[in-house]
Amino acid sequence: MQVVSAAEVAQYLTWQGVIDRLRHTFVNGVESPPRHHHAMYRPDGEATMLLMPAWEAAGYIGVKMVNVFPQNAEHGIPAISGLYLLSEGKHGQPLACIDGSELTRRRTAAASALAAQALANEDAETLLVVGTGKLAPMVIEAHASVRPIKRVLIWGRNPSKATEIAEEYASRFDTQVVEALPAAVAEADIVSCVTLSTQPIIKGEWLTPGTHVDLIGAFRPQMRETDALCLRRSQVFVDTYAGAKGEAGDILQAIDEGEFQFxxxxxxxxxxxTGAKPGRSDKDAITLFKSVGASLEDLAAAIELWESLPKHH
Known part of the structure; x- marks a missing residue:
């Protein structure tokens, strides 16, 4: 069995490859039971173990194990860590143990890029990234792989982190740290939110015709990045109905407020x-994609990575 490090995930999992693989997997479907959620009581507080299984009807089998330790913040260690175990489908033999954080980071951004490929206007060239965490650079790279992005605006609560990202990508794009969100949202073609916010950051009144809103951050019911007006003004799409129903805070809170319906x-x-339902209705529509992540995406990314790795015999 091969152990695949974060550096190897970054090296061998190309954006085009993983986005195409995600498209194929979404279209063809896989078996993916609801994720298992286990509370673990540790000496220094509660932690959570998540298990996310998925398998192809006659092919690969995978499971992601994620440990969530909120108390790690006090030690300067990431709160979330995990690994992905990929097995072959004929005899169930393990193939690879893959760094879970890097795989998740890249599949998450790739899923949003796949949605943007389907929903954003084809000439979208200004991207606004809201948030400066580990996902921010990923969404820049992923969206730029499917749309002709020329300008990247970055907003964050921590201006020095925003500056760091702007400098990192300054050679590839016209990058700019922004302070005034209303103006930045108004001029962006794609607004990608990757925060851990529990209060709306983006207001619906700021959105302009033709914008595509990409919401990644709020993956628990009590989190949200947008107000209800954002949803009301948009054609709303989700990664999966099941995930949205359980976890999409932006949608669930707007429903609680009586401002939106599932x-x-x-x-x-x-x-x-698959073409079963239409995407964007016209160039001036505002589209909104809310993702919370699905085990299907992890399996697709793991398969793409495995098939792209140089094999050690």
Whole structure:
């Protein structure tokens, strides 16, 4: 069995490869039971273990194990760590143990890029990234692989982190750290939010015709990045209905406020990709994609990575 490090994931998992693989997997489907969620009581507080299994009907089998330790913040260690175990489908033999954080980071950005490929206007060239965590550079790279991005605006609560990202990508794009969000949202073609916010950061009144809003951050019901007006003004799409129903804070809180209904969601990503349901209605529509992540995406990314790795015999 091969052990695959974070550096190797970054080296061998190309954006084009993983986005194409995700498209294929969303269209063809896999078996993916709901994720298992186990509370673990540790001496210094509660932690959570998540298990996310998925398998192809006659092919690969995979499971992601994720440990969530909020108390790690006090030690300067990331709160979330995990690994992905990929097995072959004929005899169930393990193939690879893959760094979970890097795989997740890249599949998450790739899923948003796949949605943007289907929903954003083809001439989208200004990207606004809201948030400066580990996912921010990923969404820049992923969106730029599917749309002709020329300008990247970066907003963050921590201006020095925003400056760091702007400098890192200054050779590839016209990058700019922004302070005034309303103006930045108004001029962006794609607004990608990657924060851990529990309060709306993006207001619906700021959105302009033709914008595509990409919401990645709020993956628990109590988190949100947008107000209800964002949803009301948009054609709303989700990665999966099941995930959105359980975890999409932006949607669930807007429903609680009486401002949105689950039935208002236009489609899940697979329906748009297969043509079962329409995507963006016209150039001036505002589209919104809310993802919370799905085990299907991890399996797709792990397969793509495995098939791209140089094999050690």
């Amino acid at each position: 039935e208002h969601i236009q489609a899940e990503l697979a329906e748009v990709l």
